[in-house]
Amino acid sequence: MTEDVLHPICQQILNFCQQHLGNKNLTLAYSGGVDSQVLLHAVAQLRKAELLTNKINAVHINHGLSVNASKWASFCQQQAKQLSISYTSITVDINKQSQQSLEALARDARYKALNQACSNDSVIFTGHHLDDQVETFLLALKRGAGVQGLSAMQTIRPLANSEPEKNIQLARPLLNINREDIEQYAREHDLQWVEDDSNSDVRFDRNFIRAQILPLLKQRWPAINQTIARSAQHCEQAQHLLEQLAIVDLQNCQLSSDSLSIAKMASLSTDRFNNLLRHFIRVNGGLMPSKQQVAQVYNACFEAADDKNPHISLHQYSLRRFADALYFTPNYADISQWQLTLSLAPLVNEVIELPDGLGQLTLQRVINNTDLGTSDTDKFSTIIAIPRSSEQLSIGFKHDNPKCWPTYRDKRRPLKKLLQEHGVATWLRNRLPFIFIDNELAAVLPLFTCREFICKEFTSSESKDNKLANKQLIEQEQTLYLKITWLNV
Known part of the structure; x- marks a missing residue:
């Protein structure tokens, strides 16, 4: 066994694979940045030592947002070849739409492409680390998120918007490792990586937190990463309890997959109603409503006149009251003139x-x-x-x-x-x-x-x-x- 695989980062990845990977195919989300470069190198060392025998494919997503995008794709191809890792490059087209940030559009396009690149029963590894987790927590805190948002990133979960029969999971084996340790690994192994110039643009909230907020927090409290990560774990546990309660309430109040009994929901406290509503929307594939929108739905259920049929439009779907039931429906097109x-x-x-x-x-x-x-x-x-x-x-x-x-x-x-x-x-x-x-x-x-x-x-x-x-x-x-x-x- 080589010295490389005894490195704590390699051991962390090996332990993670033994717990979660099994015989599934492994897809590496490979941007070429230092995080994914270290992930690729460590996985290659484990495979070289025959500690990892799964089918491995590194997938690079070319967003086309930088003049260097083609150079990065070529660099990633070269690095994967040197490490004898199968490589795929996918170019995505990102069209700016209203009410969505460029970062969100790029993320959605990236995961959609990764889903398409994966065969059934695959696990996608990303290079997210502890500093990313802290940044995500602080961004959620800035938005006024609840415990679900403050849970930040999960270590492993089903890939969102993927077909259930594909059984694809999204995993972050480096999530409890500091950025400094990842960069130290890269220096020790003389690794090269690409630097995205947009990462230094503090107009983006995440970059602002990374460049100007976290250094101050770490200077004052050196263990701030670990303590924030612990808070995120507490929030995740609280969210699991809320989900379990929502499942119980859903079983009691559900009339069909897309409707709830208003009469039965009337027996719930306001907090339990809000919790059930968010769970009901989530299992039907809707985006989370704001606090104000949840209040509108509550009023529609319990305060609107009996002869009214209120309708609340939320994102790409609607919640409608009819005949003592609350329905989750699409936002239908007007076809009256057809x-x-x-x-x-x-x-x-x-x-x-x-x-x-x-x-x-x-x-x-x-x-x-x-x-x-x-x-x-x-x-x-x-x-x-x-x-x-x-x-x-x-x-x-x-x-x-x-x-x-x-x-x-x-x-x-x-x-x-x-x-x-x-x-x-x-x-x-x-x-x-x-x-x-x-x-x-x-x-x-x-x-x-x-x-x-x-x-x-x-x-x-x-x-x-x-x-x-x-x-x-x-x-x-x-x-x-x-x-x-x-x-x-």
Whole structure:
């Protein structure tokens, strides 16, 4: 065994691998900076000594944000080759968007690329160290974060936004090692690394803390790194307890994967409600709301009038109250103006793509029983009878509240009332396809077909032997029979 692998940093990585890596593939997030350079070198020494036998791949992400980006990628390729480590370089395109910092965009693009580069059952190692942890804690403190944010970085966790079946974890084996020790390792082994000139720009908060705040803190309290890291661990433990409590409350209050019972949440204290709400949003993939937004949701649940259906838009999703439940929904596009009109004369078969991910509608002339097809759990089908004198069929999502006469009612009722009777949530009422024949409402999918357009010959309660099956007879009828199927309803 060489002297190199006895170095404390190599031993730290070896112990970490023995605890967490197993037989999984190892992906090194390799920027070429001193931290990832030391990580790459130490891993290479462990493999050379046959203490690490896993498949290893160093992945460099070229963000294209520096004029030196191509040089860094070439340097990383050369270093990996010298150490006999498999190497991959990925270039990402970062488009500046509102309300996101360049640092956040680069981070998101980096982890997305790493996820794509990883095979199933992989662990990604990053070079984050103790000073990074302290900086992250102070940044969270500056933002007024709670215990989740003050937990800073975890040693190992599932990779965010990765497909669960890929089973990819993000790990930081150097998280309890000081920057000074990492730089000392690099000097002892005559390592080269790249210096990102943006790291000295104190306009960035992290660089400001690193260059101007931490040196003062360390001068006053030399062990400040360790004490802040200990506070982060306490916050992480507190967050775990809050998550366990939220799981209990979620099991009691959950109506479905995306809805909660307001009546059951009413028995919770305000703090437990807030904790449950954040957990509910997190498990549904939403970004964490601010304290003010959480208060808005609380007011919507318990202080808004019963006949109101408040809606709070948060980032890319919404929280909506309806019928004593709180729902987590996307921010749907306005599709009220979408409409498609078809001539009935040549209509035989049509496949129509509905807007905003609502699936497809298929229109099929019914000539005989074989046209009926078979039932399918992800489809809704109805057959409407259309007078041959009719000229147009229209599909849309907007109506002027006409009076309708479904077969299950003894008289006509306004469409708005019928939608209420069916318990259709307010935000979904303009997302149901309305079928019009010559501007007269014929069906509301998937709820009902209006009495005037009911097809008696092809009702599902009749046997096939009794259904109209003679093609010639159908063609002589004064009625056009049209099967409408909504896929992925």
